[in-house]
Amino acid sequence: MWRQLRALRGCGRRWQHRSAIQVTNEPILEFKPGSPERAALQKALADLRGKTEDIPCVIGGEEVWTPTVRYQLSPFNHAHKVAKYCYASKELINKAINAALAARKEWDLKPVQDRAQIFLKAADMLSGPRRAEVLAKTMVGQGKTVIQAEIDAAAELIDFFRFNAKYALELEQSQPLSVDISTNSMVYRGLEGFVAAVSPFNFTAIGGNLAGAPALMGNVVLWKPSDTALLSSYAVYKILLEAGLPPNVVQFVPSDGPEFGDTVTSSEHFCGLNFTGSVPTFKRLWKQVSENLDRYRNFPRLAGECGGKxxxxxxxxxxxxxxxxxxxxxxxxxxxxxxxxxxxxxxxxxxxxxxxxxxxxxxxxxxxxxxxxxxxxxxxxxxxxxxxxxxxxxxxxxxxxxxxxxxxxxxxxxxxxxxxxxxxxxxxxxxxxxxxxxxxxxxxxxxxxxxxxxxxxxxxxxxxISGTNDKPGGPHYILRWTSPQAVKETHVPLRDWRYAYMQ
The missing domain is CATH 3.40.309.10 (Aldehyde Dehydrogenase; Chain A, domain 2)
Structure with missing residues (x-):
């Protein structure tokens, strides 16, 4: 079935050479009666009917359960528990921080081409064989209609992964001027520490991007998904792992909001927050970061989107x-x-x-x-x-x-x-x-x-107060998740410390 869907859409990208790709926006399917995409979605919805998925915390690549068990209910059918999950304790969140930090250096040193390939593969999986699953879980768990789920959990998330990969590859190609006697280069490093990604209920794509964009740029991430979007968020997380994301790069940490915030902002290794949610929560986290500035090794990057009127x-x-x-x-x-x-x-x-x-x-x-x-x-x-x-x-x-x-x-x-x-x-x-x-x-x-x-x-x-206006979906957004290093290599030895005018 999914091959038929791919034939309908055409390929969303094509390689030019190893460091550049041409990307187009993922077409939005219409789900007309009798269409293959409608049949695939109806089957995926039928498979979810009455079922409860167990969703653990994933720390250091291992599934972990705690006694603090919760349930995600379908918003239009409260009798349907779509997911059973648990909250990570403070101790488990700290364990996730340590697991992430252990993977940071190796992940940051991995060539951006290799990191980008993981997200491009995840986009292809979302575009093809996993599309109906993620749409169905977004509809059942977050109450979205067919087209709203398609726009969000398929098209937008696929676009985030593909265009971010394109922008990352183009960024590495953007290099400073060199002269005859020296070569100049810019290294786009990940941030030193870990990034906390706090995602909302209303867009599956936002969750994937809040965790995915920093990871693409060489960062390690603790992803706290919304309690009311766990089913779809976990599906996206599993797709990233299946696409080749190393287990320790992103830790999947459902948590009580205040406890998660208190724990991550009190760590000396906290280096960034990627947030979408309410103004009061973002202000609270910002104040906590300010109060803890003296313990950090860096000034943390704070990116937030808080809605509007x-x-x-x-x-x-x-x-x-x-x-x-x-x-x-x-x-x-x-x-x-x-x-x-x-x-x-x-x-x-x-x-x-x-x-x-x-x-x-x-x-x-x-x-x-x-x-x-x-x-x-x-x-x-x-x-x-x-x-x-x-x-x-x-x-x-x-x-x-x-x-x-x-x-x-x-x-x-x-x-x-x-x-x-x-x-x-x-x-x-x-x-x-x-x-x-x-x-x-x-x-x-x-x-x-x-x-x-x-x-x-x-x-x-x-x-x-709508946020920090970092423009996810644009080429500059990924710069928020890098710590550039300028490197100058001189090829001609310096023979005298004195300048010509001093002769």
Whole structure:
């Protein structure tokens, strides 16, 4: 079956020579009735029905169980325990740190071509024989629909692995100038210590990238997956191991969040944090790092993405249908549980009656339910009932002659700065909006929804309290996980310490 799928997509990459590859974005499959990808996915979903997978901690290449047993429940069927797992204790987390450090030097010295090949092979496995499995586990465990799982756990994760490999190989080729008497080179070393990767529930791809990108660049990693994404995260982890990732490079460490944070930030070998999650958690970790600065051998690299209160602003010249449909997708796909989801809509009074009518009309057609049984489902149950991270859209209706004031309001309403979109047809309005909203969004969309960033097309991230804006999915992201060393080799002996002017 998977060979048929590969024939449909074509190869996502081709080798040019050992140090360069040409990569294209993974095509998104449609899962139409009768298609081979739909049949493969339905079989994978049937195989998971009613089953509970045992997911251990993996420390030093060994599966470890502790008495602190937990269960991951399917969000739309709480009777289904999709995974049984355990929390790593403080002692086990420290054991994972030691196991990672023991592997660090050998892994860092491995040629980047060899490291890249592992991630390219993992991408091929996700693209082919393991695609249906990872999609099914994302749907059952995180409540994603077919297309949302496909965009995330297949296309985006494959793109992360392939493009990061491409960027790493190109980075090594980027070398400084040399002159006749000396050769200059740049060595892109991994960081000295270990990186902690803390991943969220809402994107399988983010987990794979938070752990995978630092590992690709020669780092060793402790991966703490989200409790509500363990099934898919473990599947990705196993694929990386099967693709050739040495067991000690990434330790798989489900843990209590505060205990994990306390333990890793108190280690003298802590050298980096790759994080996606809430603002309070990221601030807490940042403060802990600050308090422990004196014990570290290096200043740790802190990379974090914390979400946003993202906006759609509609100008009176906008195409109303496009604005309405884009807003419905942005606000309600995956139950609004995307860090880029639209939660603020600004509409001009002159268009509001039409916009409201269309919003309510189309909103009434949305089907909510079990995405594994009915492929017509648009979104399913939200993960956490305690958080306002769901399908909620607020609307601000403004007098259209106060458009500029509204742009200033958008810029100052929240402390976030992740994504935003403007819907307008007038070029002058678009340019003015871009200027006044320059700092309001790290990813800015014109006549498109605020969600759906694609690796290598729209590298993702925001600043302000939305995060450190390191742009995963772009060529500069991997630089965060390197410690470059400049090397000068001189070929002509120095015969005199004195300079010519001193003669």
């Amino acid at each position: 993202n906006f759609h602003v509609v100008h009176s010249s906008a195409d109303v249908g496009s604005a309405v449909n884009g807003t419905l997708r942005s606000a309600f796909e995956f139950g609004g549980q995307k860090c880029s989801a639209c939660s603020r809509l600004y509409a001009p009074a002159s268009l509001w009656p039409h916009i409201k009518e269309k919003l309510l009309e189309e909103h009434g057609k949305i089907k909510v339910g079990d995405p594994t049984q009915d492929f017509g489902t648009f979104f399913s149950a939200v993960i956490d009932a305690k958080e306002i991270f769901g399908p909620i859209l607020t609307v601000f209706v403004y007098p259209e002659n106060r458009y500029k004031e509204v742009l200033e309001l958008i810029d100052t309403t929240t402390p976030y700065g992740l994504t935003g979109a403007i819907f307008a047809q007038e070029k002058e309005v678009i340019e003015e909006s871009r200027r006044l909203l320059r700092n309001a969004a790290g990813n800015f969309y014109i006549n498109d929804k605020s969600t759906g960033a694609v690796v290598a097309q729209q590298p993702f991230g925001g600043s302000r």
